[in-house]
Amino acid sequence: MKVFKFGGASVQDIGRIENVAAIINSYQGEDLMIIVSAMGKTTNALEKVAETFFEHNKEQALQLFNVVKQQHTTIAKYLLVTHYNICYAQLNDFFTEVEWLLHDKPVREYDYYYDQIVCLGELLSTCIVSNYLNEAGIANTWLDVRDIVRTDDNFRDASIDWKRTKQAIDTAINFSTFPIYITQGFIGSTDENESTTLGREGSDYSAAIFANLLDAESLTIWKDVEGVMNADPKTFPEAQILKELSFDEVIEMAYYGAQVIHPKTIKPLQNKGIPLHVKCFLNPALPGTTIYKKQVKNLPPIFVVKQAQVLVHLHSQDFSFVGDEPLIALYKIFKDLKIKPNLIQTGAISLQLCMDGRKDKVEQLASAASAIFDVQVETGLELLTIRHYNDSAIDKMTKGKTILLSQKTTDTLQVLYRA
Known part of the structure; x- marks a missing residue:
C-alpha cells in the first residue's frame, strides 16, 4: 500500500486535476491512500475570510467567501457531467458549515475561527477530485479526515492523539474492500467535533501520519519541481536536484528553513523506516528524490x-x-x-x-x-x-x-x- 500526497498546485485547475487522475490511473491495481491539499490559493483566500469575519465585517466576509464558492462550483461544473449533482450537493453542505458561522458574531479566539473556516479548502478540493475520479472510472472512497484524525484543541497547531487516530483508521479503512481512498491533509478535529489544523502547510504531515499508521510501503509527495534541490531554483538558477537524501539531512534542511518538506513530516516516517519520494506531477517519469534512513555522502553545498x-x-x-x-x-x-x-x-x-x-x-x-x-x-x-x-x-x-x-x-x- 502506498500513500500519495498532492499539493494545491497539482489540483489548482481542471487540467491539473485531469493530470492527477492520469497519475493515479497509472497505479491501478495498487492500494492507495491519497491526501489532497486545497486548490491553488484557496487557503490564502479563506484566511482573508477568517480575518475579515473576526474584524466584525460580516458582509465583506460573506462576499469574500462567495468568491471561493463560485471558483469551486465553476470548476465542478466544467469538470463533471454524470457526477456533478452529487458533487454540487456535497459542496453545498460544506458551504453551509461556514456560512452558518459567518452569520454569527465572533465570541471566541481568532485561532478557533481560523480553523473552522480555513479547513474548508481541503474538503472542497477532495470532494471535486473524488467525484472526478469516480466519473473517470477510477473508483475511490471519499473520507472526511475530521472523522479520523483526532487532535487536541490547540487550534492552528493541533497535536495528534495517535492512539485514537489509529483506532479510527482501522475502523474506516479496508483496502480489501476499497483499494483507493481520498481524504484531506492539514486538518483534524477535537473530541467536540470542532475542526482543527495541524500548522501551515501541514498536509505533508497528514500524509506521514497515514503512512505511519497504515504501515505504508512508501509515501510520495507530488510537487511542481523535479524533486528536492540544493537551493531554491527561483533564487538560484543553477540549483541541482538531490537524487538521494537521508532523513537526518532533510530534518536539518527543514530546521534551517528550506521549504521542501514540512518539518513534522519526517519523524513518523523515520520511526518506521518508510521511504519518502518527492516527485514531479508535471513529469511523473522523472526519478525525483528518495529520502530514507541510508546516509548519503558527498552532497553538494x-x-x-x-x-x-x-x-x-x-x-x-x-x-x-x-x-x-x-x-x-x-x-x-x-x-x-x-x-x-x-x-x-x-x-x-x-x-x-x-x-x-x-x-x-x-x-x-x-x-x-x-x-x-x-x-x-x-x-x-x-x-x-x-x-x-x-x-x-x-x-x-x-x-x-x-x-x-x-x-x-x-x-x-x-x-x-x-x-
Whole structure:
C-alpha cells in the first residue's frame, strides 16, 4: 500500500486535476491512500475570510467567501457531467458549515475561527477530485479526515492523539474492500467535533501520519519541481536536484528553513523506516528524490536563504555577566511568545539573536526582554545557511555582504547580513 500526497498546485485547475487522475490511473491495481491539499490559493483566500469575519465585517466576509464558492462550483461544473449533482450537493453542505458561522458574531479566539473556516479548502478540493475520479472510472472512497484524525484543541497547531487516530483508521479503512481512498491533509478535529489544523502547510504531515499508521510501503509527495534541490531554483538558477537524501539531512534542511518538506513530516516516517519520494506531477517519469534512513555522502553545498530577518541586540543593563538567570528568563519569554530564534550568539555581557521579522512577535519580545536587557532591533536582514559548505560556496555567497553575525560547525555555516 502506498500513500500519495498532492499539493494545491497539482489540483489548482481542471487540467491539473485531469493530470492527477492520469497519475493515479497509472497505479491501478495498487492500494492507495491519497491526501489532497486545497486548490491553488484557496487557503490564502479563506484566511482573508477568517480575518475579515473576526474584524466584525460580516458582509465583506460573506462576499469574500462567495468568491471561493463560485471558483469551486465553476470548476465542478466544467469538470463533471454524470457526477456533478452529487458533487454540487456535497459542496453545498460544506458551504453551509461556514456560512452558518459567518452569520454569527465572533465570541471566541481568532485561532478557533481560523480553523473552522480555513479547513474548508481541503474538503472542497477532495470532494471535486473524488467525484472526478469516480466519473473517470477510477473508483475511490471519499473520507472526511475530521472523522479520523483526532487532535487536541490547540487550534492552528493541533497535536495528534495517535492512539485514537489509529483506532479510527482501522475502523474506516479496508483496502480489501476499497483499494483507493481520498481524504484531506492539514486538518483534524477535537473530541467536540470542532475542526482543527495541524500548522501551515501541514498536509505533508497528514500524509506521514497515514503512512505511519497504515504501515505504508512508501509515501510520495507530488510537487511542481523535479524533486528536492540544493537551493531554491527561483533564487538560484543553477540549483541541482538531490537524487538521494537521508532523513537526518532533510530534518536539518527543514530546521534551517528550506521549504521542501514540512518539518513534522519526517519523524513518523523515520520511526518506521518508510521511504519518502518527492516527485514531479508535471513529469511523473522523472526519478525525483528518495529520502530514507541510508546516509548519503558527498552532497553538494545546500543553500537556504531566509529573508525579512531581524537582529535583536540584548545588552546587560548593569554590565553584569549574562549568566544562568537572565538566560532562563529569556528562554521563558521564547516559550511564552512561541518564538524560535534562528540564530543565537552569547557574549559576556550581551546576547544577539536572529528571528523571523514578524512585527508582532518582535515587538512582544522587545517589550518583555526590556525588563532584563537594554534592547535594540535591526531589521531588513537576510540569513544564509550553507550545509556542506566549502570555501568556494562561502566566497560566492558572502562577497560584498556586510556580515553582522556568523556561526560555523563542521557541517553548517550560518551568516546574517544586510539585504
